Amino acid sequence: MADLAGAVTYGELDNGRHPNVGALIVKSEKGGKRQICSGTLLQSNVFLTASHCTSDLPEDNEVWVSFDEDVDPVNAETKLYSGHAVTNPEYSHRQSDTGDIAVVLLDESVKNIKPAELPTENLFNEMAEKGKMKDATFTAAGYGVQEPVNQPGGPIFPYDGLKRMSVSEFNALNATWLRLSQNNAAGNSGTCFGDSGGPNFLGAGSGATNIIAGVTVTGDSMCKATNATYRLDTPSARTFLGKYVILP
Known part of the structure; x- marks a missing residue:
């Protein structure tokens, strides 16, 4: 594979053409934050990503999302939305249907960004x-x-x-x-x-x-x-x- x-x-x-596309950010091993994947705002408080990005997270599933054009997780100027990831229970590595989609339920609604369809x-x-x-x-x-x-x-x-x-x-x-x-x-x-x-x-x-x-x-x-x-x-x-x- x-x-x-x-x-x-x-x-x-x-250059701002896809404001509803964001970066998925998780805790780093050294206690900071790092960007690992991307995704899309589907609803004001629901962010779509892949299950292989979320399946190995710590038990609390705490993550962050940024929709900035230039994302630096350790820069205080990067706007971060906190949330908790939900991995698809059907996610697997089989060839036919991996179920490889997940969502992040954001702690606050994202304003002024139109969700994708x-x-x-x-x-x-x-x-x-x-x-x-x-x-x-x-x-x-x-x-x-x-x-x-x-x-x-x-x-x-x-x-x-x-x-x-x-x-x-x-x-x-x-x-x-x-x-x-x-x-x-x-x-x-x-x-x-x-x-x-x-x-x-x-x-x-x-x-x-x-x-x-x-x-x-x-x-x-x-x-x-x-x-x-x-x-x-x-x-x-x-x-x-x-x-x-x-x-x-």
Whole structure:
């Protein structure tokens, strides 16, 4: 199985285009805080991310979320919202349906940020039946490392804590996964380490929407080929999310 995926590669600075996309921050081993994943505001006090980001948290599940464009967890100027993570009880490492989505229930409502939207049930099956998936594009947004830079000792993945966005074309669809091309040679960009749980919005450019098609979960180890996202229009995803938000 490919490595867990993360940030935005071959993309550009978000520059405020996705204010509802935030960074997931946890306690560090030395008692401070560190950013590990990304996610999206679904409701004023509900933040969506991935279960593999939350499943190994301490028992109290205490986390923080920031929607700043430049996130530095140890900088007092970074706005942090405290909350507690809820890992999907169906989360597993099986291939067919990992259940790899989680939520953070925030201690206070986030004001002045419009939450993202969820897709209707089986939206992408319906689009595929009508032949509308093959030309579909998607916009990822998140924080974390960028594309690898080759060094004498091997590649490094630069990190600066800035929110970025990228655009990918449709690759494949199955019962659980929406796979997106991030082949830069074909004009695509994508995700890499540090941004798991981040959104992949339906559409790009003038056709961009506020609808999250899938949550970034996994991809190839060098972040150059495919972004595998967990679909949010499936019955299993909706069963979990329906406990915390109103479903479309």
